Amino acid sequence: MQIADLYIGALGVFVPPVVSVEWAVERGLYPAEEAEAHELGGVAVAGDIPPPEMALRAAQQAVKRWGGSPKEFDLLLYASTWHQGPDGWPPQAYLQRHLVGGDMLALEIRQGCNGVFSALELAAAYLRADPDRTSALIVAADNYGTPLVDRWRMGPGFIGGDAASALVLTKRPGFARLCSLASKGLPEIESLHRGDEPLFPPSITRGRPTDFSARIGQQFATRSPASLAMADIQDHMTEIAERALAGAGIGMADVARVSFMNYSREVVEQRCMAAWGLPLSRSTWEFGRGIGHCGASDHLLSMEHLVRTGELAPGDHVLQLATAPGLVVSSAVLQVLESPDWDA
Structure with missing residues (x-):
């Protein structure tokens, strides 16, 4: 999906x-x-x-950095990968009550680690469908410190981290531009995360x-x-990344x-950098290795870190790439337009 008219007004995080891993090993x-x-x-x-409280704090920071009113949003999308509160209760309602109000469509997105990518696709289409709609708030939050999941052993190659993130997607000028989005489902791999x-x-x-x-x-x-279909996963990831790059021109x-x-x-x-012969230093691994795999928040946390610490300059492009159970492969390209003054 090529996008020329939507911007990132601000990002907010709660980490x-x-x-330390050493503490856990001991x-x-x-x-x-x-x-x-x-x-x-x-x-x-x-x-x-x-x-939901973590999501609220990230959203409050994003709104403050943006400078707009929380009542201006036309859409609220809440991405999660783990339980948010009492079963049957919608966590997005917590943000409506405490921040944005009820005069908008508010939905929870359950797309695993790719929830923010799916939210961006939905929000982009929703905002562009009506000229009177201007802005959407996308949040993600998870806390894996519960019974029935062990953050230290929940999956191969990662540790589950707790965090929340928020993004303001708007038609108004922002510090960055959403250039493109691409996604692909691989239902032949559906049972990988289900097991038997x-x-x-x-x-x-x-x-x-x-x-x-x-399960895996x-x-x-x-x-x-x-499991046999996973032999082609690298080809699918390369395809989706290239599609996002082409959409961004x-x-x-x-x-x-590159954010993975x-x-x-x-x-x-x-799985990511070797496909293009890129050094690890051009990824966000060094930052991510210190906080864990934070559900659907990884890419927004990394983007906020890169912008806030001055590691990105106006004109720079960031490629985001991820996979999620289902199996789903998603990618996005963002371009930094200016260096925001985020002191909070």
Whole structure:
């Protein structure tokens, strides 16, 4: 999807204190061999702060940086990957009550780690469908410090980090431009993150822990069709990234930084950077290794960090690339237009 008329008004983040990998290894929470192999540094841990409260804090920061009114939004999209509060309760309503009000469409997006990409696609179409609509608020939040999931062992090549992020998408001028979006579903790989667990009753209602490592391991151990289809995942990722670059009218040589999910060094290098012969230094791995894989927030956290620390200059392009259960591959290209003065 080529986009020429939508901008990023501001970004907001909430990142709690970080616990080091060394601390986890000393206490037997994280295997020493994995710490050595993956080279991850730490993980953000929010304690008992509810995800909707984290999302509210990130959204408040984004709105403050933007300078507009929270009542101006025409759409609120809330991306999540883990439980947000009492089952059956919509977390986006918490932000409506405490920040933006109820005069807008508000939805929760459950697209795994790619939730923000899906939210951007939906928000772009929604805003462009009506000339009177001007701005959307996209948030993401997760806290994995709950029963039935072990942040240190929940999936291969990553540790689950707690964080929240927010993005203002607007037709008005912003500090960055959303240049393009691209996504692709690979339903032939659907069972990879499901494993051999029954569809009903849902495992969480039976007290069964969520363990993606076990599910994925079962699929590869049995050489399931999904596991065999993973042999082509790199081709699909390259295709979607190239589609996003083409939509933005640029090539990989024009990209200043590449943002991938906050995974281990070998995953970021082999699954992302090696496809274009790029050094790891042009990725966001160094930042991401210190906070963990924060659900759908990874790319917004990385973008906010790059902008706030001056690692991106006006004119720079950022390629964002991710995968999520389903399996879904998503990509976006953003261009920095100015260096915002974010002192809070």
